[in-house]
Amino acid sequence: MRIRGLLGAFGGRAFISRVPIFSRSISTLVLAEHEGGAVKASSLCALEAAKLLGEGNSVSLLLSGSGPSLQEAAAHAASCSRSISRVLVADWDKFSYPLAEAWAKLVQIVQQKGNYSHIVAASGSFGKNILPRAAALLDVSPITDVIGIRGSNLFVRPIYAGNALSTVRYLGSDPCMLTIRSTSFPLESDSASHGSVDVAVDTVDVSTISEDESLKKSKYISISSQDKERPDLGNSRVVVTGGRGLKSAENFKLIESLAEKLGAAVGATRAAVDAGFVPNELQVGQTGKIVAPELYMAFGVSGAIQHVAGMRDSKVIVAVNKDSDAPIFQIADYGIADDLFKIIPELLEKLPEKK
Amino acid sequence: MKIMVAIKRVVDYAVKIRVKTDKSGVETSNVKMSMNPFCEIALEEALRIKESGRASEVVAVSIGPAQCVDTLRTGLAMGADRGIHIDYTGALYPLSIAKILKALVRLEKPQLLLLGKQAIDDDCNQTGQMVAGLLEWPQGTFASKVVLEENTVTVDREVDGGLETLCLDLPAVITTDLRLNQPRYATLPNIMKAKSKPIKKLTPADLEVEIRSDLEVVEVTEPPKRKAGVMLSSVDELIDKLKNEARVL
Numbered sequence: 001m002r003i004r005g006l007l008g009a010f011g012g013r014a015f016i017s018r019v020p021i022f023s024r025s026i027s028t029l030v031l032a033e034h035e036g037g038a039v040k041a042s043s044l045c046a047l048e049a050a051k052l053l054g055e056g057n058s059v060s061l062l063l064s065g066s067g068p069s070l071q072e073a074a075a076h077a078a079s080c081s082r083s084i085s086r087v088l089v090a091d092w093d094k095f096s097y098p099l100a101e102a103w104a105k106l107v108q109i110v111q112q113k114g115n116y117s118h119i120v121a122a123s124g125s126f127g128k129n130i131l132p133r134a135a136a137l138l139d140v141s142p143i144t145d146v147i148g149i150r151g152s153n154l155f156v157r158p159i160y161a162g163n164a165l166s167t168v169r170y171l172g173s174d175p176c177m178l179t180i181r182s183t184s185f186p187l188e189s190d191s192a193s194h195g196s197v198d199v200a201v202d203t204v205d206v207s208t209i210s211e212d213e214s215l216k217k218s219k220y221i222s223i224s225s226q227d228k229e230r231p232d233l234g235n236s237r238v239v240v241t242g243g244r245g246l247k248s249a250e251n252f253k254l255i256e257s258l259a260e261k262l263g264a265a266v267g268a269t270r271a272a273v274d275a276g277f278v279p280n281e282l283q284v285g286q287t288g289k290i291v292a293p294e295l296y297m298a299f300g301v302s303g304a305i306q307h308v309a310g311m312r313d314s315k316v317i318v319a320v321n322k323d324s325d326a327p328i329f330q331i332a333d334y335g336i337a338d339d340l341f342k343i344i345p346e347l348l349e350k351l352p353e354k355k
Numbered sequence: 356m357k358i359m360v361a362i363k364r365v366v367d368y369a370v371k372i373r374v375k376t377d378k379s380g381v382e383t384s385n386v387k388m389s390m391n392p393f394c395e396i397a398l399e400e401a402l403r404i405k406e407s408g409r410a411s412e413v414v415a416v417s418i419g420p421a422q423c424v425d426t427l428r429t430g431l432a433m434g435a436d437r438g439i440h441i442d443y444t445g446a447l448y449p450l451s452i453a454k455i456l457k458a459l460v461r462l463e464k465p466q467l468l469l470l471g472k473q474a475i476d477d478d479c480n481q482t483g484q485m486v487a488g489l490l491e492w493p494q495g496t497f498a499s500k501v502v503l504e505e506n507t508v509t510v511d512r513e514v515d516g517g518l519e520t521l522c523l524d525l526p527a528v529i530t531t532d533l534r535l536n537q538p539r540y541a542t543l544p545n546i547m548k549a550k551s552k553p554i555k556k557l558t559p560a561d562l563e564v565e566i567r568s569d570l571e572v573v574e575v576t577e578p579p580k581r582k583a584g585v586m587l588s589s590v591d592e593l594i595d596k597l598k599n600e601a602r603v604l
Binding site for chain 1 (some may be wrong): 486487520533534578581587
């Protein structure tokens with residue numbers, strides 16, 4: 001980055017960041033994930049967020065992986081939205097599992113070639129793992145977990161487990177790098193409509209990365225597979241969560257039955273995961289998954305600050321807890337201070353069948 | 356082998372924070388401060404590795420104003436061998452912290468750098484990833500299990516899809532998640548012993564790190580308040596409300 005060095009001699013970064021916004025063209029690189037030959041919903045939310053960065057934003061989507069599923073995903077990306085003008089595909093067998101070290105290098109070379117003003121990823125475990133590392137390689141401060149975009153360099157993000165909101169202005173040079181909370185940038189109803197005809201699909205030259213010795217230092221071994229039959233917790237319209245009050249993994253079956261009845265995803269509190277009732281990927285909270293469903297039902301959940309952080313944006317919150325003083329009732333729209341072991345069977349009996 | 360652990364002093368997790376009326380930030384004066392819970396877990400893991408005989412020294416590092424020394428003393432009381440305080444009183448963002456940690460790593464040459472995955476005040480979840488990038492070391496973030504081998508470390512990570520296992524060559528950066536371990540309490544004898552353990556003080560300038568602020572906090576506000584809810588007395592009432600009032604069923 002020799003240009004920076006030169007400008008450094010003239011007083012540093014201030015020179016670049018004083019360029020007025022209206023004369024600066026915006027172009028965004030969206031770091032996308034794909035699965036089963038299609039771009040993941042959370043990455044499409046990142047695209048929604050990118051649209052808010054400014055007028056005339058030219059958006060490119062970056063996909064990596066290998067083989068036919070990557071090509072299928074690229075085709076899906078090229079046709080899934082009017083907002084995408086270019087799809088970049090990095091095909092290399094080491095990319096078949098997204099490791100941060102390789103991805104960060106990939107972002108660095110794509111940025112050096114494309115000079116984007118913004119780089120955006122969804123703040124799931126992929127974006128959280130990769131984007132900050134890429135930002136360090138590009139020597140910029142990223143802004144993570146953005147829930148509001150007020151312009152090309154003004155962002156809102158939650159702090160203190162969402163008990164406060166911080167509005168932050170980015171003063172640095174390009175690229176401005178963000179991860180966004182998918183629940184804050186839901187897909188528009190017409191997003192499923194088709195993209196423009198002329199979306200270029202370009203191959204990224206990965207030869208410099210594939211020769212990089214430092215990338216041999218991390219190896220993917222395995223992943224425990226998730227139960228794919230239930231709706232995905234991050235996207236589900238209804239979530240049924242169980243907490244410590246369920247008392248055992250066996251009892252958690254009640255939550256699962258209720259979720260089944262409602263066509264809902266199953267969530268859990270940290271206490272329930274720590275106690276071994278359910279696996280970690282069901283944890284909702286400050287450091288687990290953030291969800292914002294239409295309906296969130298919490299059974300045997302006390303409502304600790306850290307759990308509330310993960311579900312406070314739900315449209316309707318229902319809580320059932322024997323303890324009428326449980327903090328969850330302060331955030332619930334509808335509360336029942338009664339024994340969940342009595343309430344859940346009654347709900348199972350009386351709820352209409354899922355259509 | 357030496358292990359370095361970065362620890363942060365934050366508002367205690369149980370405190371109900373208040374936003375200042377002038378919207379400049381969150382009220383932190385006269386509020387209980389503690390070691391960030393994830394940093395405690397990182398330090399605990401380092402201590403367990405040392406106790407298993409795989410490491411000879413655990414160095415705790417904290418960056419910020421003078422009060423960081425209190426947090427370092429707690430770390431020493433838990434069992435760290437020595438502390439380093441990087442003294443700085445201005446705003447510090449993860450990029451600057453990462454640069455300072457990189458300089459310290461070059462100085463101290465640990466084989467493992469452990470950090471908490473995020474601080475519970477800013478909830479950034481960036482520093483570990485950034486310092487790993489600057490060092491060009493492999494990273495194992497959101498670790499729920501760490502197993503050291505001869506020259507590698509196997510890390511189980513808590514990710515959206517479940518539990519992912521990676522194998523990293525040493526030296527490496529690991530950020531810790533909740534379920535990695537249960538941190539110990541500092542015992543009274545150890546608190547006394549900690550008083551004589553050394554804490555070295557340095558500044559970013561000593562490390563030739565320039566603190567640059569490319570972020571500016573414009574305002575800090577409260578989140579939108581939810582409308583007050585109602586307590587119901589029966590399942591029938593609940594189903595009725597959900598169907599006809601909330602219209603979510």
